Amino acid sequence: MIKKHHSDIKPSEITDKETYLNRRQFLQGGAALALGLGLPGCDASEPKLAAPPPASSRKKLASTKNGAFSINEAQTSYKDITRYNNFYEFSTDKAGPAKLSKAFVTRPWTLTVDGEVSKPQTFDIEDILKSFPLEERIYRLRCVEAWSMVIPWIGFPLADLIKKTDPTSRAKYVAFETLYDPKQMPGQQTGLFGSGLKWPYVEGLRIDEAMHPLTLLSVGLYGEVLANQNGAPIRLVVPWKYGFKSIKSIVKITLLEKQPPTTWNISAPREYGFYSNVNPKVPHPRWSQARERRIGEFSKRKTLMFNGYADQVTSLYTGMDLKKFY
Ligand SMILES: Nc1nc2c(c(=O)[nH]1)N[C@H]1C(S)=C(S)[C@@H](COP(=O)(O)O)O[C@H]1N2
Ligand SMILES: [Mo]
Numbered sequence: 001m002i003k004k005h006h007s008d009i010k011p012s013e014i015t016d017k018e019t020y021l022n023r024r025q026f027l028q029g030g031a032a033l034a035l036g037l038g039l040p041g042c043d044a045s046e047p048k049l050a051a052p053p054p055a056s057s058r059k060k061l062a063s064t065k066n067g068a069f070s071i072n073e074a075q076t077s078y079k080d081i082t083r084y085n086n087f088y089e090f091s092t093d094k095a096g097p098a099k100l101s102k103a104f105v106t107r108p109w110t111l112t113v114d115g116e117v118s119k120p121q122t123f124d125i126e127d128i129l130k131s132f133p134l135e136e137r138i139y140r141l142r143c144v145e146a147w148s149m150v151i152p153w154i155g156f157p158l159a160d161l162i163k164k165t166d167p168t169s170r171a172k173y174v175a176f177e178t179l180y181d182p183k184q185m186p187g188q189q190t191g192l193f194g195s196g197l198k199w200p201y202v203e204g205l206r207i208d209e210a211m212h213p214l215t216l217l218s219v220g221l222y223g224e225v226l227a228n229q230n231g232a233p234i235r236l237v238v239p240w241k242y243g244f245k246s247i248k249s250i251v252k253i254t255l256l257e258k259q260p261p262t263t264w265n266i267s268a269p270r271e272y273g274f275y276s277n278v279n280p281k282v283p284h285p286r287w288s289q290a291r292e293r294r295i296g297e298f299s300k301r302k303t304l305m306f307n308g309y310a311d312q313v314t315s316l317y318t319g320m321d322l323k324k325f326y
Contacts, residue, residue: 154220
C-alpha cells in the first residue's frame with residue numbers, strides 16, 4: 001500500500017536529499033502512521049507533476065477585482081497552484097490530487113448551513129454562484145510546512161452566506177465539513193495506511209474570524225472555476241492562518257456554541273492548535289516558522305505575522321497569549 005503510494009516518485013525527482021532519506025527510512029520501517037501524523041500536507045520534496053487540467057474541463061468565471069483586499073506581489077503560476085496541492089482525500093503526495101481528482105463529481109452539489117441559526121438552509125451550488133457577487137482577491141497562502149503561494153482567488157465573503165441563515169446569539173463558533181465519499185476519494189479508503197487522518201476532514205473558526213471580511217468562500221481562481229484539486233466546487237480561504245484551515249470541497253457549515261474539533265488538532269494536538277494563525281514567533285514543535293519558501297522561488301523569505309494581514313486581524317486576538325492559543 002505504502003510502496004504503491006510512492007512508486008511514481010523516483011529518487012532522481014526529489015531534490016531535497018534529506019526528504020528522500022526520510023522517505024526511504026519511512027518505507028523501510030513501514031511506519032504507516034508517521035506520514036500523516038506529522039505534517040498537514042507538508043512535505044518539501046519536488047513532486048512529479050501531472051499534466052495540466054484538460055482545456056475541456058476548464059471553465060471561465062467572471063468576477064470583479066477587489067484591489068483593497070489584494071496584495072501586490074507576483075502571483076504563483078497556474079501550473080504550480082493546480083499541480084502542487086494538499087488534498088489528503090486524494091493523496092498525501094503534492095502531485096497526487098491533480099492526478100486522482102480528475103473524475104471527481106462536483107455537480108449536483110449542496111452546502112448545508114445549520115446549527116445555531118434561525119434559518120437553516122441547504123444551498124445549491126448553482127444558486128450560490130448566482131446569488132453572491134464574485135470578487136477576485138489576491139491573497140497569500142502559507143502552508144504550515146513553510147512554503148507559500150500567491151493566489152488570485154475568486155469568491156465572496158463567508159459572512160454573506162452566514163448572514164442569510166440568521167445566526168442566534170449562541171453562535172460562537174463555526175464548524176466546516178468536507179464531503180465524505182470514499183468511492184470518489186481514495187485517501188478516505190486507506191485508514192491507518194494512508195494519511196492516518198480521521199474522515200471527514202473538519203475545520204473550525206471562531207465566529208468573529210468567520211465573519212471577518214478577509215474570510216472568503218472560494219469558487220474559482222485565475223479567472224476560472226476551481227480545479228477539483230483546489231477544492232471544487234467551494235472551499236474556504238482564511239489568509240492569515242496556516243493553509244490547513246482552508247478546508248476544501250465543503251458540504252456542511254454548522255454554527256455552534258462550543259469550539260468544534262478540527263482534523264489536524266485531532267491528529268496531533270501538540271502540533272496543531274485550533275487557532276493556527278501564521279506566527280513566525282511560535283515555532284512548530286519540530287521546525288521553525290520564521291521563514292518560508294515561495295513556490296517558484298529559490299531562496300527563502302521571512303514569514304510575516306498573521307501572514308502579512310496583521311493590520312486587519314490583530315485586534316481579533318487582543319489579550320490572548322498566542323503561544324498558548326497556537
Ligand atoms: N478537505 C481538505 N482540505 C484541505 C486539505 C486537505 O487535505 N483536505 N489540505 C489543506 C492544506 S494543508 C493546505 S496547505 C491547503 C492547500 O490548498 P491548495 O492545494 O489549493 O493550494 O488546503 C487545505 N485544505
Ligand atoms: Mo498546508
